[in-house]
Amino acid sequence: MDEQLLNYLNRHLPPSEDWVKDIEQQAHIDRVPIMDSIGINFLMQLIRLSKPKRILEIGAAIGYSALRMSEANPEATITTIERDDKRYQQAIENITKNNKEAAINIIHGDAIEELTRLAESNNTYDFIFIDAAKGSYKRFFELCFPLLADQGVIISDNVLFRGYVLDPNFDHPRYKKMVEKIRSYNEWLVNHPSFITTILPIGDGVAISYKK
Template identity: 40%
Template structure:
């Protein structure tokens, strides 16, 4: 369990969610067997709900891993979207590309094999305001560095969803902080302050999974 919500509550809520069909089920099994992190069950279901509501035509994902979240979102949207996902890890990119091709998602999911920050800097020069939906699930200590570029890339009415923002509860309580994680915790707190205190943004933080933040721009036209 995540340490964010009570175990009994997480267990109950997860039991309400139907098991995923293939190829997601096999990818979940691979993740468990090989200790590769993917989004938690309730977060996966939350992503399905959000893309169904928003119906984004263009999605940016930071952190590809084995391609699970990209395929999940694309599948829920019946492949009626373009997804760009960024990851620096050679092995993960290879596995993700294999999953994407093998299951028929090669035409609408593109992997950028590069450091997220470097890729974002380049993209922000040519793709300003192109993305309806950004899912941030990469290096937890760099969310505050990713944010300015993500805001440049986001449409005026777009949504940013950031995963793992409570980081095993450490972000909310000094009593839980592990010494070797202090830097990540400090940077994540800074990120949450950035998205919560900015008067141009509207953010809510949900204690689901390892903590999710949802951010959008305020509508100044009303």
């Protein structure tokens, strides 16, 4: 997206509270990838519109997006999964500091294992946000399917991955396989018979999948 347009959009976002700026600064210092301002505000607007009662997030990181989702709908209960030990502890600290322990439950563990466990416990969610290991998105989505309520929504972040998915000849040694997996995931997702999916060029690419 054109830089001038990005600056314009950022100037017209709702103002952020101090606690939001503090966590964004923490993410910047520790080099933790979080959604950019336009992307997170878009996600929050979706939550305001759909008013989900139960939200599941795959990839808590330092708790930023879970806290912003709770900000968008304080009535929602949020379950979020994080594998990394340090990020998990940081998320706990941020959630506790903002008095959101009752609203946000963070699970420390591998997402594939934890999603399987949640399905075995017959948990269901109205809104699922996938923002973890991009190479595993398809597996995450498959495991989320039985967890999603009828007419629920699954959001997949980073599905354009810096625009690399557009280049069929992309050959970076570090990212080639990941880009191939994301490209394959997008094709699979938009053709999934149980969902209607729209991919939008917001942030690093957001896919919105509505369960028919």
